[in-house]
Amino acid sequence: RVTKEVDSNSKEAKSFLKQQEKWQSAAPASLPTVSGVKRPSGMSSLLGKIGSKKQKMSTLEKSKLDWENFKEEEGIVEELAIHNRGKDGYIERKAFLERVDHRQFEIERDIRLSSMKP
Numbered sequence: 001r002v003t004k005e006v007d008s009n010s011k012e013a014k015s016f017l018k019q020q021e022k023w024q025s026a027a028p029a030s031l032p033t034v035s036g037v038k039r040p041s042g043m044s045s046l047l048g049k050i051g052s053k054k055q056k057m058s059t060l061e062k063s064k065l066d067w068e069n070f071k072e073e074e075g076i077v078e079e080l081a082i083h084n085r086g087k088d089g090y091i092e093r094k095a096f097l098e099r100v101d102h103r104q105f106e107i108e109r110d111i112r113l114s115s116m117k118p
Helices: 011-030 043-051 059-074 077-085 090-116
Strands: none
Touching: 059 077
16 A cells, blocks of 8 residues: 655645545445345356456556655755756756767768778
8 A cells, every 4th residue: 555645735636535525425326225226146246356356556656656755755856857957967968979979970971981982
């Protein structure tokens, strides 16, 4: 079981409260009011209850949740956002290395072409 603390005014908290209200309002409606209503019984009902497993959290989802919690606990959310946007960010470094690689390829190509012409 995973718990997450959010601000009560956030979108996530509001959507969670709406879901809770839906579940509470749907619960009384799902109970049969007429005594003649047939309940699912027998082997199919039993197998349905046994076969309905709770969905497990994948390793990737758990890692993401752990990382989000760590960032919040350490208070580094804003610092990471600023760092990733700047010159030292991962995307900027990848783009720089791609440009350098392309420029190096063009230089080597020009040298090859010039050496082929007598």
